[in-house]
Amino acid sequence: MTGRRVVILGATGSVGRQALAVIREHPDEFEVVALSAGGASVETLARQIVEFQPRAVAVSEPGAASAVRAAVDRLVAAGDGFAHPEYLEGTPGSATLAALPCEVVLNGITGAAGLPATLGALRAGRTLALANKESLVIGGELVRKEAAPGQIVPVDSEHSALAQALRAGRANEVRRLLVTATGGPFRGRRLAELHGVTRAEALAHPTWSMGPVITINSATMANKGLEVIEAHLLFDIPYERITVVVHPQAYIHSMVEFRDGATIAQINPPDLRLPIALGLRWPERTDDVVPGVDWSTAHTWELEPLDESQTPMVALARAVGELGGAAPAVYNAANEVAVDAFLADRIRFTLIHEVVDDAVAAYTPPAGALTVEELMDYDATARRRATELIRRKTS
Structure with missing residues (x-):
């Protein structure tokens, strides 16, 4: 009997790898329909393709799909009959996979980039196992309106x-x-x-x-x-x-x-495989996922x-949550820019909060309900403001 059909978005990240580990241990329970990844971990994605044999694979980084295909060819012995999946390239690929026929879409994409896939899965009527909290935070009421009761199953x-x-x-x-x-x-x-x-x-x-x-x-x-x-x-x-x-x-x-x-x-x-397994089979449980x-x-x-008072990012998140609208999107966008700058050793740790606070302070609420395009405009504006603030403080 075929198991529950699953699409894994963000397959080479931490959540994606652990989800595939759960599936590996319970092969009769699940069937991997499709995988997506950013494209930075070519060899990892190639090994996943060979092992799980999905029908489609999306790679968001331009040019990476051909590198993945070549890596798969290196892993597969000539003449063994391996059939390549369909390869999609570019940022819309994950959202396309999210609408494929399946029972569950696991969204393990990191950051704001996961929003189109979240909306795509919900609009296609798929159960959404959500590890990409940013897409819900950014999308807010827009995402909630698309979701039927019980359609979103949290994986955090x-x-x-x-x-x-x-x-x-x-x-x-x-x-x-x-x-x-x-x-x-x-x-x-x-x-x-x-x-x-x-x-x-x-x-x-x-x-x-x-x-x-x-x-x-x-x-x-x-x-x-x-x-x-x-x-x-x-x-x-x-x-x-x-x-x-x-x-x-x-x-x-x-x-x-x-x-x-x-x-x-x-x-x-502490082991994320348990909530992942629940997300894939909710409301049922899977035997012996973790000790x-x-x-x-x-x-x-x-x-x-x-x-x-000593964790201002939590207090600020409460404030933007109460504001609603695009305020959480601004918080998230500015934070992503500031974290990237810190990881690149361009700013000190405590400047992360300053950058986010500045972006939120400049936020002007919209006059009415937001569209996806308007949310993305707020996201882009917050990123530009955060980038400019970082430039001024480090120049």
Whole structure:
């Protein structure tokens, strides 16, 4: 019997690789229909094509598709009958794949580039396993209007945990959502102490192994700010009822407090394969995806409130979430530019927040409902403003 048909967008990234690892371990449960990637990891994508034999592959980087095809030819023995997939090239390719006949589209693309694919999957009626939080944050109400009830299944560990815990009660019984955060590499340090932190220090996450952009977002706590906005959009809970709790061990992935005082937590050792597997088969579970907690040994877990005065990216995210419109898109765009500059050693760590704050301060709300084109215009304007601010501060 053929398994659930899956399209993996961002196949060579951290989420994509782990999704394919889940599929590799459960070959009867899933069938890979298509893969997409940026094009920087040619050999990785070629190996994935040979192993999973998708029908179509999209590569966004110009000229990279031919390099991928050549890499596949090097891996495949002549005359073994291997059939190449259809290759698509350019940025629209992922959105095209998202509309292919399948049961689930996993969007693991990083950043604002994931928005067209998110909209493409929703408009085609596919279940969207969403690891690209930026597309929901940027698209906001536009994305929510396209989504049928239950069509978006979160893959971030925090939002997957919330979705699981929310099954313990009705929506009108929820008092608040408790989104956990490890605190990143600078937990316990005051904002004033972070002026001179290095790229290597910021990339040294104590718990998770992630790509560089997500790791820096974790260090600034911008990632948690985006997750607060995402939680509001996914579960329709007001911002004042979404609380961030620091939990450095990352076993408790998030919690829901109900109005009778009960709190339901979702717990497992830190491993993204569990929420990925849930995203691929929701609401069903897959056997033996990750080892559970070893309850034969003692555990000590810390939980403490987040001081948002020392994590301005979280406080700013709440503010832009309340503003709505294109404000979250401006926040995200300016942050992506500032993080890229920090990773290139062009700006200091604490300037990331300054750049984003400046872009948000210049934001003018739209007169009415936003189109995708208008959102992209706001995104582009914020990127130009952030780039100019960085130029002025570093010249």
